[in-house]
Amino acid sequence: MQRFQSLTKPMRCRPRSTRSICSSAPNHDTDRKILSLTLTEARAALTEGRVTAVELTESSLRQIERLGALNALVSVRDTEQLLDEAADADRRRLQLQRDGCVVPALLGVPLTLKDNWCTAGLRTTCASRMLEDFVPNYDATVSERLKAAGGLLLGKTNMDEFGMGSSSRWTPFGAVCNPWSASTGPQARTAGGSSGGSACAVAARMCFASVGSDTGGSVRQPAAMCGVVGLKPSYGTVSRYGLVAYASSLDTPGVIARTVADAMIVFDAIAGHDPRDSTSVAADEYPPPRPASSSASKRRLRIGVPKEYHVAELDAAVLAAWHAGAAAFEAHGAELVEISLPHTALALPAYYILAPAEAFSNLARYDGIRYGLRGHGATAEAMRSDARRRGFGAEVQRRLGLGSFVLGRRAVDSYYHKALDIRRRVVQDFDNAFSLAGVDAVLTPTTPFTSGVLDAGTDSTLDDYVQDVMTIPASLAGLPAISIPTQMSKSAADGTPMPL
Amino acid sequence: MQHLASCRRAAAIAAGHNCSVSQWPIRSLQRRTLTAPAAASWQPVIGLEVHAHLATNSKLFSDAAAAAEAAGAPANTTVAMFDAALPGTLPVLNAASVDLAIRAGLAVQATVNRRSSFDRKHYFYPDLPHGFQITQYYAPVVSNGHLDVPTAAGGTRRIRIARMQLELDSGKSQHYEQHGGQTLIDLNRAGAGMLEIVSEPDIRSSDEAAAYVKKLQHLLRHVGVCHGNMELGEMRVDVNVSLNRTDQPGVRCEIKNINSVRNVARAIEHEIERQAALLLSGQKIFRETRAFDAARGVTVPMRSKEDEVDYRFMPEPDLPVLIITESRIETARGGMPELPDVLRSRLQSEYGLLPADAALLVDQHVAGYFEQVARPGDGKRAAAW
Numbered sequence: 001m002q003r004f005q006s007l008t009k010p011m012r013c014r015p016r017s018t019r020s021i022c023s024s025a026p027n028h029d030t031d032r033k034i035l036s037l038t039l040t041e042a043r044a045a046l047t048e049g050r051v052t053a054v055e056l057t058e059s060s061l062r063q064i065e066r067l068g069a070l071n072a073l074v075s076v077r078d079t080e081q082l083l084d085e086a087a088d089a090d091r092r093r094l095q096l097q098r099d100g101c102v103v104p105a106l107l108g109v110p111l112t113l114k115d116n117w118c119t120a121g122l123r124t125t126c127a128s129r130m131l132e133d134f135v136p137n138y139d140a141t142v143s144e145r146l147k148a149a150g151g152l153l154l155g156k157t158n159m160d161e162f163g164m165g166s167s168s169r170w171t172p173f174g175a176v177c178n179p180w181s182a183s184t185g186p187q188a189r190t191a192g193g194s195s196g197g198s199a200c201a202v203a204a205r206m207c208f209a210s211v212g213s214d215t216g217g218s219v220r221q222p223a224a225m226c227g228v229v230g231l232k233p234s235y236g237t238v239s240r241y242g243l244v245a246y247a248s249s250l251d252t253p254g255v256i257a258r259t260v261a262d263a264m265i266v267f268d269a270i271a272g273h274d275p276r277d278s279t280s281v282a283a284d285e286y287p288p289p290r291p292a293s294s295s296a297s298k299r300r301l302r303i304g305v306p307k308e309y310h311v312a313e314l315d316a317a318v319l320a321a322w323h324a325g326a327a328a329f330e331a332h333g334a335e336l337v338e339i340s341l342p343h344t345a346l347a348l349p350a351y352y353i354l355a356p357a358e359a360f361s362n363l364a365r366y367d368g369i370r371y372g373l374r375g376h377g378a379t380a381e382a383m384r385s386d387a388r389r390r391g392f393g394a395e396v397q398r399r400l401g402l403g404s405f406v407l408g409r410r411a412v413d414s415y416y417h418k419a420l421d422i423r424r425r426v427v428q429d430f431d432n433a434f435s436l437a438g439v440d441a442v443l444t445p446t447t448p449f450t451s452g453v454l455d456a457g458t459d460s461t462l463d464d465y466v467q468d469v470m471t472i473p474a475s476l477a478g479l480p481a482i483s484i485p486t487q488m489s490k491s492a493a494d495g496t497p498m499p500l
Numbered sequence: 501m502q503h504l505a506s507c508r509r510a511a512a513i514a515a516g517h518n519c520s521v522s523q524w525p526i527r528s529l530q531r532r533t534l535t536a537p538a539a540a541s542w543q544p545v546i547g548l549e550v551h552a553h554l555a556t557n558s559k560l561f562s563d564a565a566a567a568a569e570a571a572g573a574p575a576n577t578t579v580a581m582f583d584a585a586l587p588g589t590l591p592v593l594n595a596a597s598v599d600l601a602i603r604a605g606l607a608v609q610a611t612v613n614r615r616s617s618f619d620r621k622h623y624f625y626p627d628l629p630h631g632f633q634i635t636q637y638y639a640p641v642v643s644n645g646h647l648d649v650p651t652a653a654g655g656t657r658r659i660r661i662a663r664m665q666l667e668l669d670s671g672k673s674q675h676y677e678q679h680g681g682q683t684l685i686d687l688n689r690a691g692a693g694m695l696e697i698v699s700e701p702d703i704r705s706s707d708e709a710a711a712y713v714k715k716l717q718h719l720l721r722h723v724g725v726c727h728g729n730m731e732l733g734e735m736r737v738d739v740n741v742s743l744n745r746t747d748q749p750g751v752r753c754e755i756k757n758i759n760s761v762r763n764v765a766r767a768i769e770h771e772i773e774r775q776a777a778l779l780l781s782g783q784k785i786f787r788e789t790r791a792f793d794a795a796r797g798v799t800v801p802m803r804s805k806e807d808e809v810d811y812r813f814m815p816e817p818d819l820p821v822l823i824i825t826e827s828r829i830e831t832a833r834g835g836m837p838e839l840p841d842v843l844r845s846r847l848q849s850e851y852g853l854l855p856a857d858a859a860l861l862v863d864q865h866v867a868g869y870f871e872q873v874a875r876p877g878d879g880k881r882a883a884a885w
Contacts, residue, residue: 117588118587118588124587126587131587134587136586136587136588137581138581138586138588140588240590241588241589241590242588242589243588244587244588245587245588245818247817248817248818249817275592276590276592277590278590278591278592278593278818278819278820279817279818279819279820357814358814358817360622360812361620361622361631361632361812361814364622364624364630364631364632365585365587365629365630365631367624367626367631369626369629369685370584370585370586370629371586371587380625380626380683381624384624404812407622407812407813407814408810408812409810409812412812412813416814
């Protein structure tokens with residue numbers, strides 16, 4: 001099993017190896033060819049010996065360096081070590097193939113992890129000053145399983161602090177820019193959030209896939225903004241052990257990749273029961289895998305289109321894409337059915353009560369005493385206050401204040417308990433759709449509008465919150481959901497993706 | 501004479517009269533007659549919360565060793581990552597703890613709830629790493645039991661046990677005045693599993709309270725739930741005391757962290773005197789949390805009077821609902837030793853022991869050894885041994 005080596009410098013490091021990793025023209029063409037491969041294609045190429053893990057890694061690292069201005073990565077691992085690991089992977093692959101043994105699913109494939117996944121010996125900041133120098137002494141289950149599958153961890157990706165945000169601008173490491181932007185800087189487009197760094201890294205070909213976390217849409221929405229696939233599986237199918245908690249009953253590990261097939265490969269490598277996570281689905285509760293596409297399948301796929309998602313904020317272009325997507329499914333033989341999910345409108349406010357409440361609870365541990373930013377003060381209270389004031393950014397402080405309020409004795413019944421009730425009703429809506437209306441899946445846009453400009457000037461956080469209106473219901477219900485890019489918008493000056 | 505005097509004094513206190521320690525009994529009797537109309541029918545109303553450390557190998561939600569204190573472990577050596585609340589760590593319930601909770605419930609004829617759940621109780625203190633305690637606020641694992649204790653009058657009083665809940669203990673803080681007032685934190689105890697046993701306010705005197713704690717301590721030891729060594733912190737008691745009158749309900753004061761049976765009685769006695777003194781001089785009693793200063797024998801304020809902490813209770817999202825099946829309860833029941841009262845009667849009937857001897861064997865937890873040594877009929881000789 002490969003072990004991640006400790007990072008020698010806290011900041012992003014320059015490649016120090018003697019092997020040349022500079023952007024010369026020949027490299028550029030090689031990189032273009034290599035990085036245009038999807039994960040699935042790269043695996044096939046590795047198997048057939050058309051490319052090596054070392055080449056994949058070198059190309060990815062050069063791309064990371066080229067596109068540093070996008071701020072996708074917080075930490076990049078040491079080049080020497082990565083290339084050593086890649087060479088090991090190549091040797092191991094040859095050995096296994098010679099011996100006729102099974103090759104681990106991700107052997108030699110360069111990947112990234114969102115920076116809220118604990119990686120032993122590798123800084124894990126959650127894009128927060130509070131954990132700026134925090135180096136975990138253990139690996140998350142996801143980190144372990146990616147390693148076991150042979151994946152090469154290039155580095156940790158940028159995000160909204162502690163997962164709170166939909167734009168990946170709430171970070172001390174510079175806002176993540178959407179790779180589809182015409183420019184970086186103030187007019188850059190947002191990559192979405194909170195897994196914006198992961199989505200950008202995958203879309204900009206810095207790695208072949210990334211694992212993030214999705215609480216209210218934090219994998220699906222940035223994947224949507226960056227034109228890649230974002231998978232949020234069912235709550236409980238992937239272990240949260242080692243994921244720095246934001247909202248425990250909502251946090252779901254998610255995969256960002258270029259194609260659905262890619263996403264499934266990574267999902268298969270990390271999914272499965274984990275006794276270290278008590279909310280992890282037990283092995284015997286797993287439904288059996290659906291048999292691969294049987295064209296002679298007995299009945300048509302029934303897809304529900306919920307009328308309540310036709311919200312006022314819906315961009316005209318997005319609406320058109322929705323219709324086009326529905327038509328495409330129909331052309332492929334699916335049956336489209338209008339359904340009703342009556343409590344959809346209540347889901348957004350319910351989420352923005354429940355998630356901050358759990359955040360208030362999960363972030364109560366950050367007092368600077370045992371780890372993290374240490375505060376100054378004459379008393380323990382003063383030290384804690386100082387650490388939290390300096391360590392948490394504005395958005396986190398906003399949500400902690402909100403969470404503290406809705407759990408307060410006077411407010412808890414009208415806010416928190418009501419929100420729990422709404423959550424039950426949202427679950428019931430989906431239950432009805434799946435059992436009574438008999439649909440297999442629900443089709444909606446991922447976001448009501450396309451990627452906005454980062455420095456829009458209004459700085460209205462409510463606008464940010466509305467971004468999540470389409471993704472939140474599946475989060476509240478713990479349902480599996482996937483965002484798939486469909487087409488580019490024609491309305492904006494720079495085309496941006498509009499996914500479903 | 502002395503014995504009579506203290507009996508009278510105790511009666512006077514129980515009746516709630518203002519009794520100064522330095523006065524002779526005869527004088528206080530006169531005093532009582534004079535002030536009787538005003539001070540009549542103050543009734544002490546006492547409830548106890550007993551925190552008992554579960555006798556498991558590891559802590560409630562982590563695999564660190566549980567009994568650090570007893571083992572004399574150096575500071576911060578039995579701390580798992582979860583206990584220190586490292587980011588990304590999660591609780592995993594120790595199954596043995598649940599079995600002990602079931603046993604404790606069965607021992608007091610309580611209902612073992614088939615469904616119970618965990619909640620977070622938030623407050624800030626440096627020795628509480630998570631910033632919250634995992635406890636069972638909304639749905640505890642055990643409810644509605646009882647324990648019968650002897651009263652001063654010679655009868656027994658049934659003390660109802662409202663609930664028993666599984667919860668975590670915090671770490672320990674040591675404050676040092678020198679070196680600029682440092683506080684050192686030891687997390688060995690953080691995450692240790694406890695059973696909090698909450699009684700209804702059925703207790704009416706300090707003696708009854710002491711008897712209740714003694715009986716509970718013995719019972720928990722007997723069924724193997726808790727080792728009960730209060731001086732090692734394996735069991736501690738919070739007391740709630742108020743003085744009620746039919747026309748004026750009392751205001752409850754809590755005395756926290758009492759660490760011996762004797763101190764339970766002393767703390768209650770002092771608190772009753774303190775409250776009676778305030779009431780008789782026409783002052784109000786403020787609801788507050790106090791500590792017992794064992795050296796001086798008095799209760800002292802702990803938190804400021806206005807402070808009522810809002811714990812912001814929230815269901816624990818990292819733990820599913822705890823389901824206890826019938827078969828699990830039956831297995832626990834089958835594995836339990838005979839309860840003390842039953843055992844005492846059986847020793848008397850089967851071995852012909854005197855009640856006092858039978859009681860002694862049971863109290864000292866040596867009945868099992870006795871039975872191995874004795875042959876039926878030869879009981880008295882073995883008992884003498």
